[in-house]
Amino acid sequence: MPSKEDVLKFITENPDRAAKRDIAKAFNMKGDARIYLKDILRDLAAEGQVEKRTKKLTRPNALPPIAPLTITGRDNDGGLLAKPIEWSGTEPAPLVLLRRTHKDSGPTVGVGDQILAKIFANSDKGGTPYTGRVIKKLEKYDSSVLGVLRKLQSGEYRLEPVNRKQNEVSIDAEFLNGAEVGDLVEVTPHQKSRFGLPQGKVAQVIGSISSEKALSMIAIHEHEIPHIFPEKVIEQAENAKAATMDNREDWRSLPLATIDPADAKDYDDAVMAQPDTDPANEGGFVIVVAIADVSFYVSHGSALDHEALKRGNSVYFPDRVVPMLPERISNDLCSLREGVDRPAMAVRMVIDANGRKRSHSFHRIMMRSIARLSYNQAQAAIDGVLDEKTERVIDISLKPLWQAYAALKKARDKREPLELDLPEKKLILDDQGQVLKVFIPDRLDAHKLIEEFMIQANVAAAEVLESKSQPLIYRIHDLPSMTKQESLRDFLKTLEITLARGSELRPSQFNGILARVKDTDHEELVNQVVLRSQSQAQYNTDNIGHFGLNLRHYAHFTSPIRRYADLIVHRALIRALNLGPDGLTNTETGELPAIAQNISMTERRAMLAERETTDRLIAHHLAEQIGAEFQARVQGVTRAGLFVTLATYGADGFIPISTLGREYYHYDEAGHSVAGERSGKGYRLGDNVEVRLVEAQPVAGALRFEMLTEPRLLPASLQSHHKATKFSRKSDGRSKSRSSSRPGSRPSGGKPSHVSRKAKK
Template sequence: MAGRQPRNADRPELSREAVLRFIADNPGRSSKRDIAKAFAVKGDDRVALKDLLADLQAEGVIAGSRKRFSTPGALPPVGVFEIRGRDDDGQLLVEPTTWDEAEDGERPRLPVVQNRKSQVAGIGERILARVVEADDGNRTAEVIRVLEKKRTLQLGVFRTMPGGGGRVEPVERKQLEYAIRPGDTKDARDGDLVEVEAGPRSRIGLPVGRIVDVVGTLNSERAISAIALHAHGIPHVFPKAVLDEAERAGPATMAYREDWRDLPLVTIDPADAKDHDDAVHAADDSDPSNPGGMIVTVAIADVTWYVRPGTKLDAEARMRGNSVYFPDRVVPMLPERISNDLCSLREGVDRPALAVRLVIDGRGDKRSHSFHRVMMKSHAKLAYEQAQAAIDGAPGDVPPAIVDEVLKPLWKAYRLVGQSRERRQPLDLDLPEKKIKLGADGRVEKVVVPQRLDAHRLIEEFMILANVAAAETLESRRQALIYRAHDSPSLSKLDSLRDFLRTLDIKLAKDGMLRPSHFNGILRQVKAGEHENLVNEVVLRSQSQAVYTPENIGHFGLNLMRYAHFTSPIRRYADLIVHRALVTALSLGDGGLSREDEENLEQTAEEISRAERRAMAAERDTVDRLIAHHLAERIGETFEGRIAGVTKAGLFVQLPTYGADGFVPIGTLGVEYFHYDEVGHALVGERSGHGYRLGDSVEVRLKEALPLAGSMQFEMLTEPRKLPMATGSFHKSARKRRDGRRDKNVASKVRKKR
């Protein structure tokens, strides 16, 4: 037999040290094939390489498989990471998504280096990053791109078990429950809200997981909103560096500012408001060329003076996108030093503002406008109810001078611009919002529908005027901005709405461009009738979702050609961008739009639109959990409800008293088969033609309430009713079921013959 081939002198020596050096230097290409190629391994040397790699693995010197070997504790030059937290300076920290702590030791955390074009949305986001090691040995993860958001962690409540360890109850109904071994609890206590990472699945018993973070306790009064904060990845703790930056801020100067401190501007806000970011004033226009006209002034806190591009305050505000409002707390976009102090238009205190002076003609239309950077002083802090009572002549504590010289002109201007609103005909949906009042223990005390006052509408109308003026000014100056856009309904949604309205003998125009006034005409037809709630709900669902975008597509709901959010930079980042754009376009001094801001408007608009949807989902989930917690002790009781959603799986029934939904599975509705009529928004019995429809008033019994998941299940007590004519989608569903039964019967007969 031939002997071994003599080794070529030019080939590197196949030694333990050489192989380890190669794996360390080439983490991206260190498979068995790569190593063999690098060392020109052939013939019998392959056995030697295999034995060498096996010895190194057995000793724990290297880890991995034949596809990729690595040095324990080593990171690939490019890999997938997940945002898991932040340090004291607010720097986002990432961990590798694939890591074996048993072999590689403790999972490393690296600070994230990012730029505006690859902005990370926040904790829970997965990124593709490049690992960079500095001369001092410190490593960072440079963002290449943000991957699809996929949270590998699950939120739950830890329950201890005798003998150590425990289990984690999920806070979402569709999630799994996990068993936690004694060494994987991370010192969590019974009742703690924790994040758990799934381990290997087994065929028997609960899946096993490990706790990676303890985020709070269910014993606190804010536990319910804490679940929503962590479930949706909403940043709620300001890093120390951000707070320090806010604390260093001082009073604004008079540079580039007009002195408006003598103008009697007033704030009108909710009674429990902690910050006041807008003030208003109105007066008759003395210009003889504008008979019957008025001048309305809207002043907004000048946040741009304090929150500059490129600062930690700005980066934090951009990541948050907006303030989030829960029944038990507010998660602000900016620290209180800014939002509740320096930028709050307090009564009798000098405050910087960006103001717009609106000239209104005798028909209520805006004639002209101008923006000013000013120093102002609020002459009165009023609540909505307080201002309304004063204008209605009720006894109160509003000084007569404020009533006569400030409030009466404001209401006169409101009535004037109301004429223009009537001609404009914005979409007029009647969908009252509910507000949850909590007791001292953090539990639901009552649910109320706040009264809609003219004081509310007055502020809304003036804010809309200011928003329009901001968009018009920036367009005229060819300055890029972020619009608040609301597209018209899609053709498919309009077709579905048209089919639905036909079942109520209501016509929706088919030809030409539909405007909000067409929908208002339909809403007037059903006003105070049995179908009022139903039609309002269906018309709402036919509308597009409002978004932030640098492209102007108009605002369909308000029936406006151009519209931008200008009036609340304390709680919306979009407004802060618009303020900066105005400062830049009108040369109003420092704090304007940076070049980087302008280059990344599209990315910013996408991020703050996503943050807005995230906030809405978190707020809705918190209300559902609070109500489920409130009703958990009333299992078996009956409630009056209204069908708020119809799906193939069943009905969502809203309890009007509480504003929360529960579910009625379709299989519990009755003995006959129910078809889903998508266009008719109904479930219809196949034989009887009776069923349930969106908007129907029903009586239900509470069968189950899961506070952690925020879900309730009802039993339907109301018998199905005869519905108007079924739509084509019902007949299609029924025909499909009949065809399916017929196919099964044919197949059965064929099998019997065989």
């Protein structure tokens, strides 16, 4: 007769044949022996060592014999590591080492791919719990279609998809599920037909398309942004207990204050500064940046952690926020509220009178904010306009902060980071969710102060982790590629500005160019072109520095409520400095490259979704103003036409090149311009123009305009560029710009890339 240990071992090692009949057959148990086996299995179940899934027995938190997995990274030997796509176990999701032999003829897979795999329990206690063999690579497939419900004159209902690449769907009245014409709905397939449109039924009514909330839901669905927290995540957040003083220093007496936007709902950073009393550092300051201790509540492998990693970051729309963490964590336990004890990770930095850092140290603390201030409120106090709150903290908090910032600014000016002047527009909505106004908020010293304090804290985090040889995720920003440098150099020639050649560019060289065009007609144009020449910032475990900030070591540490990268850095600090038991684990350390890749993707996804929602919102607002005339600026030039941005709303729209005039227009990529073949007159990036709205598509967020401003004679340098381009095309028998600009031709092309100054950092 087998023992309980024998039976348990068999179930563990044979998950694909662990039904009671299989176990009895394996141990040759017949007759009364089956009653003995039944008793063993009952005891194992009572002890929680096995559980029944369908007709088979399995170990709790065990993977099934075949499971869909996501490849998350590699082990030290280069082997691929994977995790289950969906995991409902009480323990962290187990790792699977994918094995492959020379006989395998399966698909080629890599990090980030989703696969279906055969799972094998690993008897090697020192290795991964499971090994796996790839059965097939899973293709991404979404059967639902998001769109607007329309009714034809014939009485038939149709779905107009948000994604114009998808086909319309026919819906019978019996499958409307309460939806009304004009509603934004999610439709799933009902039946397929070889002829005609696919049939569907309404699965979910999201809301009227006239609602701004529906417009943000389009982006959420289209980009597959997780926006509903699973019950297990909510339950874990609601059951979280407030932090205690264990492993913490008591800093509740320090004058730490939060300075945030007036409409902020969570406060994850607090700051303070004091003159340094060390006689050897005359004129120096002690600066403290305290950041909410999210890692205390979100431990590796928990349901909260799994969901936060999947989201990667919070996403901010004009009408809503899709948070990375539930409100119980982000707006309550981890929000540094005024007068309330809150756990934090703090960095104490000592700087000299010229803003150079002399030392820094990290601490796990308990703090109590003395004041919650807005940027405008803090700035007004420094400018002499005090209210009841700022009068109380002006001397102990605000004045020392501004004095310390004055010192830091000296070091910043000497460092010379890239100083692009690109104001960010903000949308204000009314109670119905419609655009009320678009404005550019003032750029205050209060904003710059907090920004510089956060940058210095991020630098300190990267430096201390490097000094401890602790793996981490850096925030990196590469210098412009050689191709982009050459393109920028050609453009600047048209303005008689030179840019030195070589791979050792510095931000100061760009700043010199921007200074030359300051307060000229070319200022905004050059700022835009310099921005487009820059690489995109990203997360990576390999450090190449941050070109834009001109820093050699940089990691995101200051926003763990809304960025998973910062949570990783917090855990790395806890591990490296022995600040508690909840630091970065060995497993997590091995996954850092995959995590960096994932959160870089979610960041790009969020930026795109936010921009598209703004475009849809403004297109909806302008849909009733067809024929209206607007002042605009040319923000993009392509072979297909011009992209313009309205001065009033900041909305982007398109002017097909075929509508510009009766002559052919030639496109000059280096000069960012188009010019008429006969007249030599045209348009270029940065031109102020007048346009008329011809078409607005709110669902797609698309606006089409026609040009009202007559073309102007371009500078001589640009005319020579156009002639050279035209000659080279004719000499080799090609004339692409000619054919693409023929009246009546179909425009093509996409929007130029817009990367905000904040996102770059």
